[in-house]
Amino acid sequence: MKKLFLLLAMVGLALASCTPNGGQDGPTPGDNNVLGAGEFEISVSNVGETSADLKITPKQEGRTFYWNIATDAELAEFATTVAFMEDYYNYFKSAVEQGVRTWDQILDAAPVEYTTQKLDPNTKYNLFAFGIDANGNLTSPDITYVKFQTKESTFDVSKWYGYWEVTSPKQVQIGSDPMTNQPIEEIVDEPYTTILAIVPGEDLKEGEAYVYGFDGIFGLEMPAVGSFLSNNLKMINEYLLFEEETDYGPCAYSWNGHSFIESFGAFYMITGDYAPYTFTMAADGSVKITAYQGQISTGDVFTTDFYSLDNVITSGENEGASFIYTREDGLPAVYLNGAEMTATYLGALEEVTAHKLSKKVKAVHKMATPKAAAQKFSAAVEFAK
Numbered sequence: 170m171k172k173l174f175l176l177l178a179m180v181g182l183a184l185a186s187c188t189p190n191g192g193q194d195g196p197t198p199g200d201n202n203v204l205g206a207g208e209f210e211i212s213v214s215n216v217g218e219t220s221a222d223l224k225i226t227p228k229q230e231g232r233t234f235y236w237n238i239a240t241d242a243e244l245a246e247f248a249t250t251v252a253f254m255e256d257y258y259n260y261f262k263s264a265v266e267q268g269v270r271t272w273d274q275i276l277d278a279a280p281v282e283y284t285t286q287k288l289d290p291n292t293k294y295n296l297f298a299f300g301i302d303a304n305g306n307l308t309s310p311d312i313t314y315v316k317f318q319t320k321e322s323t324f325d326v327s328k329w330y331g332y333w334e335v336t337s338p339k340q341v342q343i344g345s346d347p348m349t350n351q352p353i354e355e356i357v358d359e360p361y362t363t364i365l366a367i368v369p370g371e372d373l374k375e376g377e378a379y380v381y382g383f384d385g386i387f388g389l390e391m392p393a394v395g396s397f398l399s400n401n402l403k404m405i406n407e408y409l410l411f412e413e414e415t416d417y418g419p420c421a422y423s424w425n426g427h428s429f430i431e432s433f434g435a436f437y438m439i440t441g442d443y444a445p446y447t448f449t450m451a452a453d454g455s456v457k458i459t460a461y462q463g464q465i466s467t468g469d470v471f472t473t474d475f476y477s478l479d480n481v482i483t484s485g486e487n488e489g490a491s492f493i494y495t496r497e498d499g500l501p502a503v504y505l506n507g508a509e510m511t512a513t514y515l516g517a518l519e520e521v522t523a524h525k526l527s528k529k530v531k532a533v534h535k536m537a538t539p540k541a542a543a544q545k546f547s548a549a550v551e552f553a554k
Contacts, residue, residue, distance in 0.1 A: 205311045205312045206299070206310055207313055208229070208300060211225050211297075211313060212224045213296055216317055218323075218324075218399045219286055219289070219398060220286040221319070224281065224283075232278075233276040233301060233303055234300045235261070235275060237257075237296075238296050239253075240292055241295065258307050261275050262305060269468075278303075290399055292318065296317065297312040298312065298314070326376075326378075326397045328450060329367045329378065329448070330517075330518055332366050332516050332519075333366070333513065334363075334512070334513045334515050336511050336513075337360065337361050337362075337505040338360055338506075339358055339360070339361070342354070342357050342501040342503055342504075356474065367379070368380075368381065368518060373394060380404065383424075383478075383504070384504070385503045385504045386477075386502045391410065394408045400449060401447055402447070403444035404476060405424065406443055406445050407423055407425055407440060410424065415492075417482055417485070417490070417492075418483070418484055418485035419484055419485070421483050422478055423481075424477070424478055425445075425477065426443070426445030426446075426475075428472060436475075439463075439471060443461050445460070445476045446461065446476055447459050458505075458510040459508065460473040460509070462508070474506055475506055476504070
């Protein structure tokens with residue numbers, strides 16, 4: 170599972186390292202040729218489109234260590250594998266010093282056998298490990314790693330395109346106090362059904378699609394963006410949809426997951442590189458939607474409670490403030506809510522208009538500094554083990 174941490178000033182979590190072998194071509198991915206320091210026995214087997222069986226065993230019995238996976242593209246960001254290892258180590262060292270994590274939470278002390286199912290198809294990866302003792306001292310001169318490559322996906326993503334009826338066990342309602350004009354947000358223990366439209370986007374990156382209908386204000390007028398991963402469609406967090414000039418300064422609109430944080434008693438935007446919701450299609454064509462579950466830098470665990478289009482003024486005297494939008498009919502905006510939801514295919518696509526405000530929406534010309542701007546809720550994301 171991905172874990173969300175405080176975004177440290179020094180790095181965001183560096184999932185990267187050097188170009189192996191000094192930039193020269195390495196061994197064929199998947200041959201389990203151990204590279205680097207050679208302090209661990211490492212192997213990768215049963216590699217599929219999004220999954221692989223991993224095994225890491227220290228050659229020195231009882232040794233504590235850290236392991237993870239990095240893509241070739243991430244590895245190429247550093248000049249040497251030693252620099253990669255030190256960057257990872259320094260990040261964790263700072264996290265421990267700030268009380269975000271403990272070494273016991275970070276390190277393994279026994280051989281690891283693990284099956285990951287969160288890889289990207291047709292992607293080159295590197296499974297690596299390096300030693301850190303129980304007191305947090307780096308004990309390896311370099312990483313030990315092997316290269317492997319996932320299989321190309323054979324899933325037909327066109328199966329996703331069309332209208333879907335989605336039902337959640339609960340709903341989030343966001344309205345406006347008529348006296349103060351401040352938002353009122355609450356989870357209502359009643360089922361909610363709405364229509365989503367999944368649409369191919371010619372202007373998007375390969376493997377991405379528009380998903381309309383998530384936002385309780387903008388409905389089918391403003392699309393979120395999801396990324397295909399074999400038979401999954403993962404909604405993208407912090408996706409910048411568009412920017413525009415306003416009388417108050419330049420305004421950016423982006424999609425973000427939100428969660429009710431128990432210790433603070435309020436909803437907060439949860440930043441970071443994770444999928445707030447994941448659509449999964451079974452072999453029989455049935456689809457379920459699962460909410461992301463993780464942990465933020467404060468130690469609070471969270472589940473995505475709703476996914477919305479947010480706005481913020483990016484510069485000038487109003488930097489950090491946002492517009493408040495409401496429905497013209499005065500009713501609260503309603504959002505899907507639940508750890509797991511169901512989706513039923515309704516039919517083929519009709520034209521869906523992008524980048525236009527719904528006729529049921531009005532902008533209240535009051536600026537608000539969103540709670541989501543609190544820096545302590547920024548997050549770096551560790552690779553999904």
